[in-house]
Amino acid sequence: MTDTRTETASVGTVPAELVDYMVHEARLADENRYEEWESLWADDGIYWIPTGDDKDPETQVSFVFDNRHRIGSRIAQLRSGRRHSQTPPSKMRRQLANFEVLSEDGDVIEVAANFSLFEHRYATTIWAGRYLYLLRRTADGITLVKKTVLLINNEGPIKTIAFIL
């Protein structure tokens, strides 16, 4: 379960390196830089797009619930040149705002941001919601342990999301 109402531990004090990391991840996604995006992930990474804000991925279907292996498959499919739903790839730009640190436990930090994303293929589609990230500090820098995407329209019909959301 995802608690979207968690109170901020330290408003206005999100370390700059974490904001930079989230913005960097967003840029790689926007620009379809698949290999670089994939390299952000920790071995135990989970990329999750639920079908509602209070869903349990063990018992309920998600749009995406990728472990690290499946993240690799997703990227391999995109890179094949035959992923028709991304041929040509979407042109995208997303804005992140309202950064918050939700929790900190040893090396693992939970941060959040609101996002809006303008995606163009045949037409321009607006996507919006909240990103929740679990980031781990390692000797080699920050790695991405979990990215949860809470779309505002996740309970209703949505358009194809073959790009990196």
Next chain:
Amino acid sequence: MTIRLETERLVADDVDYDQLILRDRVHGSLYTDPAIFDKEMRDIYENQWVFVAHESEIKEPGDYVRRRIGTQPLIVARGKDLKVRVLLNRCTHRANMLCQSDAGNATLFRCSFHGWTFSNDGRLQGVSFRGGYEQELSELRAELGLAEAAQVGTYGGFVFANLTGDAGDLEEYLGNAKGAIDRLVQLSPEGGIDLSAGWMKHDNNANWKVVNEVQVDGYHPLFVHESLYKAVKPAKVDYSSDELRVAVRDLGGGHSEVDYSREYQNQDREFIWFSSIPRTRVPNYVEAMEALHGPEKTHEILVDGPPHTFIWPNLFLAEMQVMFVEPLAVERTIQYTAPIKLLGAEEMSARIIRQTEGAMGPAGFLIADDAEMGERNQIGLHAQEPEWVLFARGFESETVEERGITSYDRTSETSQRGMWQHYRTLMTEKTND
């Protein structure tokens, strides 16, 4: 309140469908003409059996889900008498949408506009400031209950409804597709399925028939799904092989299927339909099946696997998923997908959910590309020439078998021809009222 079929003449009543639907081709306007869409909603969706829900979604008295038949909004509700009713989601006073939640439990629906209340069996209960009418409340109640589908029927837990008139017996309508539901529930050691893992809803800019056609198309996988088979993992069967023993079958009544069982039997391997997992991954499931069926029959069931069967006009038994379409407009369709939980097979459930996310829905490795094909189809259909969409493959390979017209050429367009011949019948025959 019963629902009357619209009898006023529609523009598309004057279309000559025999000229637009030939043996081997159909006219492109059938996918793009809004007037034809209006007629389809009346003659196919509002006047025939249509899938609306699964019983597992509305198990308890008071449970309901919100759905549509064609473009009409519905509440599918289980009353305290346990009966499932299909009610139009419209207050009988000033037409406000009565129920807003996608699903829930309620004994009463209260209209937010003027506070009228209706019980979940459709009866009008209370009228606010009841004194303002010429009639007694009892008269209003008798007259102004919610409109209710004429027929509701269930088979294997699948709930179907017919809004108006008499569409005949449900099992007769299911015909040769009934066996597909049997084949599915037989995979459960308790003989039942559950859709409580919920639905993914996918918004397609395509006509509902385009979305249906690809579901039982054995010709496209090598092309549309090439990226998956080459970059991620090979298909469960070799679509490039002429030796492939997959049957494409027109089951009659618009129903059709791609039947993989003969190929599976030929390989005599279990779970080809489920990533070829070994039995040891699901020992309790296999044990429960053997306790019920014995080893021989269990082997047979686990080899044959689930159906890949389209049930006219909107339901698709997509192996370990249930899918259905809601047509919103001539070029807009919502496709729903739910993972199937097999009752009494807990070990299978989590795997089925993960498999569903991998393959299906708006981000799925398969369906995202099928949806892309559908949308490109819809754009292509706006080019005026050639006027026709061809479904001419595989006539020579067809034979008439007990369950329907069958082709053992996996690329045969037998299934789509079956849909279209039934479509022509419905669009030309007198409605059942």
